[in-house]
Amino acid sequence: MTPEQFIEFARVLPEPLLLVSGEGQLLATNQPVADILGLRRQELPGRMLFELVTESTNDIVKYLQACSSSRAMVIGSLTLRKNDGQTLICRSQGAVIQPWSPESSALILLRLENRTLATNNFVLLNEKIDELAKEVQRRKQAEEALWKANQELEIRVEERTTALQETLNELQLTQTQLIQAEKMSSLGQMVAGIAHEINNPVSFIHGNLHHAHQYTQDLLRLVQIYQQVSPNPPPKIQEQIEEIDLDFLIEDITKLFQSMKVGTERIQEIVKSLRNFSRLDEAELKQVNIHEGIDSTLMILEHRLQAKHEYPEIKVIKQYSQLPNVTCYPGQLNQVFMNILANAIDALEAAANNGQWPAVNSQTTDNQNLTKNNPQIQIKTEVIDENWIAVSIADNGLGINEEVRSKLFDPFFTTKVVGKGTGLGLYISYQTIVEKHNGQLSCFSVPGKGAEFVIKIPVISGS
Ligand SMILES: Nc1ncnc2c1ncn2[C@@H]1O[C@H](COP(=O)(O)OP(=O)(O)O)[C@@H](O)[C@H]1O
Ligand SMILES: [Mg+2]
Structure with a gap:
C-alpha cells in the first residue's frame, strides 16, 4: 500500500489511523489523528512518531520492531503530545502491512483508540459489573434469608403442630x-339411690320378721294347747295334721325364720357396703377406717371372686394390722382399691386361661398344695410410722414384665383387648394417691409369679 492508497482508504474511517515506516516516520494519517493532536493533517507526514509521543525513542522503536516482526496485531500504549500541551493516552494496535525488505522499509499501520474513552467505558463496565455483582449478592442474600425464613417457618410449623398435638x-x-369421673359419679349416685331404695323395704321385712316369728310361735303354742286339751281330735283335724306334716312344720318354721333373718341381714350388709363404697362425700x-373401704370394695367384687365354670375361686387372704383412721377422700380411695383389685382379678383370670392351677380343677385332697396353688389375692395393711400407713395388694397371676412395668401408669396404656381395658385405671389411681393424697403408689413384680401394688398414704393426707 502506498501512502496515497492508504489515505484514500483511511479517509472514510472514523478511527485514528497512521501509516508509519519501520523507523517511525509518519507516512500518512487520516483526519481523526490530526483532530486528536490538534494539528492540521498536512503538517503530519514526514514527522517522526517519537516527536509526537512522550515515550522514549527506544520504546517506540522496540514497539515498531515488534509490530513488523509479528503476524498478529501488537497492542501497545502511546501517550500523544497534543498541540495545546496536554497529553492523551491511547491504546495502539499495530500491524505490519508490508514487511521490511532490502529495497524498502517496513510499512506499519497503527490504529489508535482513546484510552480515556475506553477507560470510561471500562469504568462504566466495571460499575455495571460491580452493580451486577452487588445485585447477585443481594439476590443471594435474599435467597438465603428466604431459605432461613422458610426453615424457621418449617420449624415453627413443626413446633405448632407438636404443641397442637399435645x-x-x-x-x-x-x-x-x-x-x-361422670360415669363414676353417676354410678355412685345410682348405687347410693338403689341402696337407699332397697334399705327401706328390707328394714321393714327384717323388723317384721321378728313379729311374724313371734306370731307363728304364739299360734304353734295355741295348737299345742289344743292338742293337750283334746289328745284325740276328730278325724277331720287328724287328717289335716297329717297332710300338713305338723311335726315337720313346727321344726322347720324356726329354721325358716332363722334363714330369712340371715338373708335380710346379708342384704343390709350389702346395702351398707354399697353406700360405703359409693360415698357421695x-x-x-x-x-x-381403711379396712371398711377395702371390705366394701371386695363385697362389690364378690361375684368375680367366686368359682365359675371356667375359673377357679379366687381366695382373698387378709392380713390387717391395727390401723388408725385415715383422713382422706374415701370415695376416691375406694376407687383405687377397686382398680387394683380388678386388675389382680383380670391377671388371675388370664393366668387361669394360660393353664395355671390345673391342680384346682382336678379333685385333689392335698389341702396344702391347694392353698399354694390356687389363685389368690393377699391384702396386707400396716402402720409404717406414726404418720404413714401402707396397703399392699398382691396376686399370684402372671406378673408384669419390665417393658409393661415402665408404662403401667401411663394414660391409655393397656395390654387388654378393646372393650376390656381402657388403660386408665392405674393412671387415675396414681393421680389419686400421689396428687390428691400426697402418697406413693408402686408396683413390684416377678414375671410369672405375680404382682404387688403398694399404696402408701399419710395418715393425715390431702393437706
Ligand atoms: N396385677 C396385675 N398383673 C399383671 N398386669 C397388670 C396388673 N395390674 C395392671 N397390669 C397391667 O397394667 C396395664 C394397665 O392397667 P390399667 O391402667 O388398670 O388399665 P387396664 O386395666 O384398663 O388395662 C394392664 O393392661 C396390665 O397389662
Ligand atoms: Mg384396670
Whole structure:
C-alpha cells in the first residue's frame, strides 16, 4: 500500500489511523489523528512518531520492531503530545502491512483508540459489573434469608403442630377423665339411690320378721294347747295334721325364720357396703377406717371372686394390722382399691386361661398344695410410722414384665383387648394417691409369679 492508497482508504474511517515506516516516520494519517493532536493533517507526514509521543525513542522503536516482526496485531500504549500541551493516552494496535525488505522499509499501520474513552467505558463496565455483582449478592442474600425464613417457618410449623398435638392429647385425656369421673359419679349416685331404695323395704321385712316369728310361735303354742286339751281330735283335724306334716312344720318354721333373718341381714350388709363404697362425700376429706373401704370394695367384687365354670375361686387372704383412721377422700380411695383389685382379678383370670392351677380343677385332697396353688389375692395393711400407713395388694397371676412395668401408669396404656381395658385405671389411681393424697403408689413384680401394688398414704393426707 502506498501512502496515497492508504489515505484514500483511511479517509472514510472514523478511527485514528497512521501509516508509519519501520523507523517511525509518519507516512500518512487520516483526519481523526490530526483532530486528536490538534494539528492540521498536512503538517503530519514526514514527522517522526517519537516527536509526537512522550515515550522514549527506544520504546517506540522496540514497539515498531515488534509490530513488523509479528503476524498478529501488537497492542501497545502511546501517550500523544497534543498541540495545546496536554497529553492523551491511547491504546495502539499495530500491524505490519508490508514487511521490511532490502529495497524498502517496513510499512506499519497503527490504529489508535482513546484510552480515556475506553477507560470510561471500562469504568462504566466495571460499575455495571460491580452493580451486577452487588445485585447477585443481594439476590443471594435474599435467597438465603428466604431459605432461613422458610426453615424457621418449617420449624415453627413443626413446633405448632407438636404443641397442637399435645393440646389435643391433653384434651382427649381430660375428656376421657371427665367421662370416667361422670360415669363414676353417676354410678355412685345410682348405687347410693338403689341402696337407699332397697334399705327401706328390707328394714321393714327384717323388723317384721321378728313379729311374724313371734306370731307363728304364739299360734304353734295355741295348737299345742289344743292338742293337750283334746289328745284325740276328730278325724277331720287328724287328717289335716297329717297332710300338713305338723311335726315337720313346727321344726322347720324356726329354721325358716332363722334363714330369712340371715338373708335380710346379708342384704343390709350389702346395702351398707354399697353406700360405703359409693360415698357421695367425695369432695370432702374424712376420717375413715381403711379396712371398711377395702371390705366394701371386695363385697362389690364378690361375684368375680367366686368359682365359675371356667375359673377357679379366687381366695382373698387378709392380713390387717391395727390401723388408725385415715383422713382422706374415701370415695376416691375406694376407687383405687377397686382398680387394683380388678386388675389382680383380670391377671388371675388370664393366668387361669394360660393353664395355671390345673391342680384346682382336678379333685385333689392335698389341702396344702391347694392353698399354694390356687389363685389368690393377699391384702396386707400396716402402720409404717406414726404418720404413714401402707396397703399392699398382691396376686399370684402372671406378673408384669419390665417393658409393661415402665408404662403401667401411663394414660391409655393397656395390654387388654378393646372393650376390656381402657388403660386408665392405674393412671387415675396414681393421680389419686400421689396428687390428691400426697402418697406413693408402686408396683413390684416377678414375671410369672405375680404382682404387688403398694399404696402408701399419710395418715393425715390431702393437706
Ligand atoms: N396385677 C396385675 N398383673 C399383671 N398386669 C397388670 C396388673 N395390674 C395392671 N397390669 C397391667 O397394667 C396395664 C394397665 O392397667 P390399667 O391402667 O388398670 O388399665 P387396664 O386395666 O384398663 O388395662 C394392664 O393392661 C396390665 O397389662
Ligand atoms: Mg384396670
